[in-house]
Amino acid sequence: MTSDTNSNLSLFFEPRSIAVFGSMKEPQGEGITAMRNLHDFGFRGRLYPISRSSAEVLGTRAYPTVDAVSDAVDLALVITPPPTVLPIVEQCGRKGIRAVIVATEGFAETGPEGASLQRELVETAHRSGTRLIGPNTLGVLNTAHNLVTGAYRIGSNKPPIGGVSYCTQTGFLTFGVHPIRDLGHPISKICDFGNKCDVNEADLLPYLADDPSTDVICMHLEDIRDGERFSRAAREAAARKPVLILKPGRSEAGARAVSSHTGSLAGDDLIYENAFRQAGVIRLRTWREYWDIPKALSLQPFPKGNRIAIVTATGGAGVMLIDAATEAGLVAAAFTLATRNELETLSPRLANNPVDVGPQMSLREAPFTIYEEVVPVVLSDPNVDCLTIVCHFGQPIVKVLTGLAPRISRIGKPVTVFGYGIDLPEMQKAAREIEALGLPAYLDLETAVKALAVGTAYSRIRARLRAEGR
Amino acid sequence: MTSDTNSNLSLFFEPRSIAVFGSMKEPQGEGITAMRNLHDFGFRGRLYPISRSSAEVLGTRAYPTVDAVSDAVDLALVITPPPTVLPIVEQCGRKGIRAVIVATEGFAETGPEGASLQRELVETAHRSGTRLIGPNTLGVLNTAHNLVTGAYRIGSNKPPIGGVSYCTQTGFLTFGVHPIRDLGHPISKICDFGNKCDVNEADLLPYLADDPSTDVICMHLEDIRDGERFSRAAREAAARKPVLILKPGRSEAGARAVSSHTGSLAGDDLIYENAFRQAGVIRLRTWREYWDIPKALSLQPFPKGNRIAIVTATGGAGVMLIDAATEAGLVAAAFTLATRNELETLSPRLANNPVDVGPQMSLREAPFTIYEEVVPVVLSDPNVDCLTIVCHFGQPIVKVLTGLAPRISRIGKPVTVFGYGIDLPEMQKAAREIEALGLPAYLDLETAVKALAVGTAYSRIRARLRAEGR
Secondary structure: OOOOHHHHHHHHHOOOEEEEEEOOOOOOOHHHHHHHHHHHHOOOOEEEEEOOOOOEEOOEEOEOOHHHOOOOOOEEEEEOOHHHHHHHHHHHHHHOOOEEEEOOOOOHHHOHHHHHHHHHHHHHHHHOOOEEEOOOOOOEEEHHHOEEOOOOOOOOOOOOEEEEEEEEOOHHHOOOOOOOOOOOOOEEEEEEOOOOOOOOHHHHHHHHHHOOOOOEEEEEOOOOOOHHHHHHHHHHHHOOOOEEEEOOOOOHHHHHHHHHHHOOOOOOHHHHHHHHHHHOOEEEOOHHHHHHOHHHHHHOOOOOOOEEEEEEOOHHHHHHHHHHHHHOOOEEOOOOHHHHHHHHHHOHHHOOOOEEOHHHHHOOOOOOHHHHHHHHHHHHOOOOOEEEEEEEOOHHHHHHHHHHHHHHHHHOOOEEEEEEOOOHHHHHHHHHHHHHOOOOEEOOHHHHHHHHHHHHHHHHHHHHHHHHHO | OOOOHHHHHHHHHOOOEEEEEEOOOOOOOHHHHHHHHHHHHOOOOEEEEEOOOOOEEOOEEOEOOHHHOOOOOOEEEEEOOHHHHHHHHHHHHHHOOOEEEEOOOOOHHHOHHHHHHHHHHHHHHHHOOOEEEOOOOOOEEEHHHOEEOOOOOOOOOOOOEEEEEEEEOOHHHOOOOOOOOOOOOOEEEEEEOOOOOOOOHHHHHHHHHHOOOOOEEEEEOOOOOOHHHHHHHHHHHHOOOOEEEEOOOOOHHHHHHHHHHHOOOOOOHHHHHHHHHHHOOEEEOOHHHHHHOHHHHHHOOOOOOOEEEEEEOOHHHHHHHHHHHHHOOOEEOOOOHHHHHHHHHHOHHHOOOOEEOHHHHHOOOOOOHHHHHHHHHHHHOOOOOEEEEEEEOOHHHHHHHHHHHHHHHHHOOOEEEEEEOOOHHHHHHHHHHHHHOOOOEEOOHHHHHHHHHHHHHHHHHHHHHHHHHO
16 A cells, blocks of 8 residues: 555545535535535535435535546545445445545444444455545545535634644544634644544655645554554654654553543553654643644744743743743753843843843833844844743734744744733734744743744754764 | 731722822823722722822822821722832821732832832831732732722723632732633632732731632742741641642742742742642642632532543543543542443443543434433442533533533532633633533643642642641
8 A cells, every 4th residue: 555655645635526425415414514614615626516316516516426427536525324335435446536535433433343344444445546534534624725524514614824734533633623713723734534444644644744735743643553664654754844743541541541432552651652752753742732832843943952031021921931941851041141231231130031021111102112122132142042932912012023023033043922911812813913923822831832842852853863864 | 917917918808998099190190090990890999099180080089198088098009109109108107007009110129229128118017017018019809899909901801709819929920911801710819919028928828718708729929938937827728728839930940030030039949849748738830720720629629539530522532631630640430330331321332431422422413412411420420539521612512511510519529621612712602601600611621630630639638637637
C-alpha cells in the first residue's frame, strides 16, 4: 500500500469530485446533511448524491448507483447502515474510486462481529487498491479546498485557512465538537481516523510532512498500529516540521479506558514516551494544549533559545508567567545594559524582566502606546529569544498590535499574546483580530508561555535530527 | 489590632455609608468613576462624594470635607494623588471612620520614598484605630451588598451572588480584569490587598472563616507578612471551609519577579509548601485553577472518597478524563454488579466506567434523555464518590440537567459538567445556565476533574484537622 499512498491520500483531502452515499431524506438524512455541510463550506468540486428515490438533491442531479455516473469520481463518502457498506465499497472499487470515507458507526467498536465486518471492508477495498478512512468517523476537513465531511450539522464551523493539520482517533478532537470558527483556529487539514481500519498515523505523517500547506502536525493517538513504520515516519516528519502528539492512556486506568473505547491496546506508556523522544515527537498532555499550542508554532518562527521576556500591564501576571515559563523549561531573559538603558529613558521602573508597563500606562493619554515603544526594544535584545505580551484585550491593543505586527515579524523572534478583560465577547473578538495579524492570542495564562516552550523544544529537536541525518 | 479586627473588617464589606475622595470631573475623574460603579452595582447605602468644586455628584449631595457630613460614615474610599492621602486619612480618623481603602497608586511599589509615605499612612491610621486596605488597590467587592470599589469602569462586571470569596495581591486576579459576570462566577466577596500595608491574609482568614456567606476561601499571595499568625489563622479556617492558595514565586526567577513587582520577598518555596500542608491549605498552581476550581467546592458537596465515574457522550473525552483524574489523585470507580446490571438493561456497552452514552444517543429520538437514565444509576453506586458528566453544551442538555439537578442534589455526591460544541456563544450560554442550576460547568476538560480532586483533598484535610483539634 505504500507506493501510491501519497497520491491516494490527496484524493481524500483534495477530491475534485465526491459521491455521497446516505439517506437523502429531509431534514436530517445523513447524506443530505453531508451535502449541506459541503455546500456551506463552499466546496467547488462536483457532487454526486447517490439516491434511488430522488432525481435531484439540493439542486444537484442524483444517481441511482455510482456506476451511473459517467465521469471519474475521486472520493466516496459513505454514511449508510452497516450491512450496506460492504457492497458500496465493492461498487466504488469497480467504479475506480481509490478513496472511501466510511462514516458509518457500528463496526469494530461494537464487538467481534463488527470487527469481522470491518476486516472484510478492508480486504475488499485493498483488492481494488482503494484506501479507507474510518469507519466510525467524521472524516476530513481541508480549509483551502472548502472540504468537510460528516453526517452532523457542522457546515457553519469553518475556521480560517492556516498551517496546523490535526489527525485524531476521536471525533471529539475535530471540527465536529470544537468551535474552531469562533476561536479562529488557523487550520489546514483535519483527519478523524475513526476506527483506523486502513489509513493511519504512519500514512498521514509522510503525507502531511510533504504537504506545503501544513507547517505543524498535531495528532491524538489512542494506539499506534505499526510501531516501526510510525517511528520512521515520525522521525522523518519531525526533521521537517513540528510533530506534536497527545497520547492518552498514560495512567493504567486510562489505558484500560482506551481499550474499552476503541478496542485497541494503549500499551506501556514508557515505551511510547521513549519512542516519541527518539523520533523527535513532542508530547502534549492536555485538551487545551492540543488545541492551543500548535497555532503558535504555525504563526510564529521557532525560538532560537530558551530565554523569554514578558511585557505586561500587570505585575501580578508577570510573576505567574515567569513561574509557568520556568516550569516549562524556559528561563527569564536578563536584558543587556543597552536594553536596560533604553527602557530606563522611558521610565526607571521598566528596566527589569518582566517589564511592567502598567504604571506608565496610567500616566498616558493613550495608554497602549507604551507597548509600541517597549516591545521592539525588548524583542531586539540579543539576550531575548521570545516574548509574551500581556494586555487588556479590546480595540486599543488591536490597533497598537496592527502597527507592531510587521515590526515584530521583521525582528524574527516568536511572540505570543495573553489577554484579559471584563467583557468576554469583546475579549474573544480582540483575540480573533490579534490572531488574524499572525500573533497567537491566548485567554489562558500558562498556555501563552507553554507554547513558546514547545517551540524552543522543537528548535532543539530539529537541530538534533538534522545533525543525526547528515 | 486583633480585638476589633472582625468588626472593623465588616465595615469594608458591609458599609452602610461611604465617603468617596477623588476627582469628580466628568467623564473620567477617579471619584466619579467610583461613584458610577457603585450606582451600576445598585449599592443601597449612603454615598458622600467629597468635592470642593461640586455641590452635587450624579444627583447626590457633595461635601467640601468629610467633617461636613453630619452622619456617621463607615468606609472611606480614597483615590486622590499620593501627597493628599495622608491628610485625608487623618481627617477620616478624626471623623471616626474606622475603615479606609486607599486605591491610589504611587506608594511602596515605587521605591523607598513611597514606602516611607506608606508607613506614615499606617501609623496615622492606627493612632485612631482605623484599618487600611491598600494602597495601590482596586479595593473590595461584595455581591450581596451590591458593593464594588475601584477607579476604573467595572460597574458592569457584577457576578451572581455565590459562596466563593477571593483575596489577592494583584488587581489582575479580581473583578477588575476578569469577566466574572459573563462567566457567571458565583462570588461572595473579593478583596484586593494591593500593597497590603495593613489589612492582610491573617486578618481576612478569620473574617471569611466566620462569614456565613463565604463557603470557600481562595487567595493569591505573593508573600505572607506574619507567618505564625497566618499559619494559625489558615489552620483554623481550613477546619471549617476549604482554603485554596495560589502562591507564585515557585521558581527562583518567579521569586525575583515577585520582589520586583511588590517589593516583597517571596521566600523559599519549600517553606511555604510545608507551611501550607501543615495548615491544611490546598495549593493551586495556575490562573485557571484559581478562577475555576473554587466554584465547584462551593456549589457541590465534598466527595467522601476518591472514586470518580465519568458519563460521556464521547469515548475520546472519557479516556482523557480518566488520565487527568488519575494524575490529580482520583481513581476510576469500579461499578458494583447491581449498577452494571442496571446499565446493561439499557445497553450492554454502557456497563464500564467511563460510561460512553454516545452510541445510545444516536439511536434515540431525544438523544439527551439517556443522561436522565444513566446519571442517577451511576451516581447512586456505593463505589462512586463523584462524577463528571461530558456533553454537548446547548439547550437540550440544559433541559435535561434542569430535571436532573434536584435528583443529583438528593444523592448528595458532587458532580461537575464538561461541555463542548461548535458554537462558542451557545456553549457559554449553556455553561452559565447549567451553573445556575448549581452544577459547576467547565469548558476546559482537565479542570472538570481536577476540581473534584481538590474537593476530595479537602475532605481528607478537614477530617485530619478536626481529629487533631479534638
